[in-house]
Amino acid sequence: MDQPSHAPNPYLSDPDVQLFLEFQKGEARAFDTLMHKYYKRVLNFLYRYCADAALAEDLTQEVFLKVYENASRYTPQSKLQTWIYTIAHNLVLNELRTRKRKMVSIEATFESDDSTLKRQFEDPNTPSPAQGILDEEKQDIIRKAILSLPENQRTAVLLRRFEDMSYEEIAQAMQTSVQAVKSLLNRAKENLREKLADFVKDEKKDK
Numbered sequence: 001m002d003q004p005s006h007a008p009n010p011y012l013s014d015p016d017v018q019l020f021l022e023f024q025k026g027e028a029r030a031f032d033t034l035m036h037k038y039y040k041r042v043l044n045f046l047y048r049y050c051a052d053a054a055l056a057e058d059l060t061q062e063v064f065l066k067v068y069e070n071a072s073r074y075t076p077q078s079k080l081q082t083w084i085y086t087i088a089h090n091l092v093l094n095e096l097r098t099r100k101r102k103m104v105s106i107e108a109t110f111e112s113d114d115s116t117l118k119r120q121f122e123d124p125n126t127p128s129p130a131q132g133i134l135d136e137e138k139q140d141i142i143r144k145a146i147l148s149l150p151e152n153q154r155t156a157v158l159l160r161r162f163e164d165m166s167y168e169e170i171a172q173a174m175q176t177s178v179q180a181v182k183s184l185l186n187r188a189k190e191n192l193r194e195k196l197a198d199f200v201k202d203e204k205k206d207k
Contacts, residue, residue, distance in 0.1 A: 011076040012076055014080060016079070017076045017079070019080075020034060020071070020080050023071060024071055031071075035064055038064075038084055042060050042064075045085070045092075045163070046059045046063075046091075046092050049096065049151075049154075050095060050096075059088070059091050059095065060088075062091060063084065063088045066087050066091075067087060078169070078172045079169060081163075081165075081169075082165070083172075085159065085163070086172065086173045086174075086175065089173055089174060093151065096151055141196070141199055142192075142196065146158075146192065149188050149191055149192070152184055153185075153187055153188040153191065154188070156174065156181055156185050159174075160185060167182060
């Protein structure tokens, strides 16, 4: 009887996973490289939720402290970024359970220790500045609508649209099922359609 073949672990081909496995073996510079790559991304992600620069920095540092302290527990059953965002997601939701956050414009800026970081969602379809102030206002309305979504819907939208994660990766980061992620995104789409109904109506009038 033939023995079942074992498919190779697809995550082992992820360069970030390879770096983290090197760190697990004692290569400190591998952790420094990964932290340099992900620190600002995680900081941006957290700042969109808490609207507090100092708190976002504290939470980001806590994320990487947990990554460091729990390094031995990581096994390549997902992309490394998924594991990092799982930690970040859990931390920020714990904060949101105890604090009431004000909404923050994605265009806000704050001074970090090493640079000024601009909070904005990069969209390849965003009109260029040459297309005028009206287009910028349109983008701002859409961004604010996204930020007004319920927490889990907003998380799913941010990870899907702006972190370019798959349904499976989002499900892992949010510790839920793929079907639940699809449901969250569908509800978010309906909520956005409702929130933007007046805006769309005005757009049609102007044409």
